[in-house]
Amino acid sequence: MNIEEQVELLMQGAEYGDEELKKAMTAELRERLLISQKENRPLRVYCGYDPTSTDLHLGHTITMRKLRQFQDLGHEVTFLIGSYTALVGDPSDKNKARPILTEEQVAENARTYAEQAFRVLDREKTIIRYNGEWLSKLTLVDLIRLGQNFTVQQFLARENFANRLEKNEPIFLHETFYALMQGYDATAMQTDVQVGGTDQLFNIIVAGRKLQEALGQKPLVGVITGILPGTDGVQRMSKSTGNIVPINTGAEDMYGKLMSIPDAAMGKYMRLATRWNPHEIEAFEKELESGKIHPRDAKMKLAFEITGIFYGEADAARAQDAFVKTFQQKEVPDEMPEFSLQSGQTVLDVILAAKLAPSKSEARRLLDQKGVRLDGDVLERGDTPFPHPGVLQVGKRRFLRVK
Secondary structure (H helix, E strand, O other), rough: HHHHHEEEEEEOOOOOHHHHHHHHHHHHHHHHHHHHHHOOOEEEEEEEEOOOOOEEEEHHHHHHHHHHHHHHOOEEEEEEEOOOHHHHHHOOOOOOOOOOOOHHHHHHHHHHHHHHHOOOOOOHEEEEEOHHHOOOOOHHHHHHHHHHHOOOHHOOOOOHHHHHHHHHHOOOOHHHHHHHHHHHHHHHOOOEEEEEEEEHHHHHHHHHHHHHHHHHOOOOEEEEEEEHHHHHHHEOOHHHHHOEEEOOOOHHHHHHHHOOOOHHHHHHHHOOOOOOOOOHHHHHHHHHHHHHOHHHHHHHHHHHHHHHHHHHHHHHHHHHHHHHHHHHOOOOOOOOEEOOOOOOEHHHHHHHHHOOOOOHHHHHHHHOOOOEEEOOOOOOOOOOOOOEEEEEEEOOOOOEOOO
């Protein structure tokens, strides 16, 4: 790729909420790439991940996809585990303080993060670091000096803090440390480019750049990726809303969940979650708009591409075949989990015991929406005894052979 093609690829899916800021970051990225080429020095690129839980979903991997693009272009990529920032908790996307984790909880969660990241990143080309390496060495005097670069007003102007202030809800002092700590991460690693979602705009563009400049470094380029909507196509992907595409539940589950996204969300998924370049996406969307390709077939191609990233093309092909057989041809799958019915168990008991729904309220919602069937017949009540052995279907994709 020439430099312009590289810039186009690396800025694909980038969002800043301000066109002038996007132009400025694009111009700075172009300049850094030219210098990198001239000096034959790879850019130092990183993204930080706070191990606040153990399981990642597709939304978590969007920045990893961007890091992979930098890797494929020959740049140095660091996957930074926020072993210390996780102790504070990022307030960027929350309207209340995050629960504070213990060091033991953070360490336990961190163990699984890197392995899951290698589903996207090149293991051989990825540097893994923990920000406790330098943050643990900061003294109170160091923190005071870092804080001198910012005003309280800058923090209170942030949308989530402003909303809390207006509602007279608490803003805890430790929450303001987070941006300082993340900004210091960039300085400690002498970062050229930092990748992050739009919820990290303040931490990257304001804190990171300002601290680097204050400490005599050239301010980094912030590549700010858009936020992937969940399977509802509207809200950001989040465990709390239940609209996630997990990356560890198997190819069939991932493919099926991707096929459930609304047509309108396909553009976002193409730009943020696939390996396709801007020209391939543009050609694909033109075919879709002209009617040359049916939306269902377009979504199948999209689901195959993303599933293939995480599970390989062979498993993606099997997942696609299973989907076609089960949903397009309206067949029940040949293989499914089995469940031995116990005396006195209700419909709700079986659904929960077999983990076909994450909670009792979700199971009741599926029953109310006529989303539970036994041998094809709708079951409307969850508190009645389970009628008889057979194939239980919960939602569109979950099947259970009840014996």
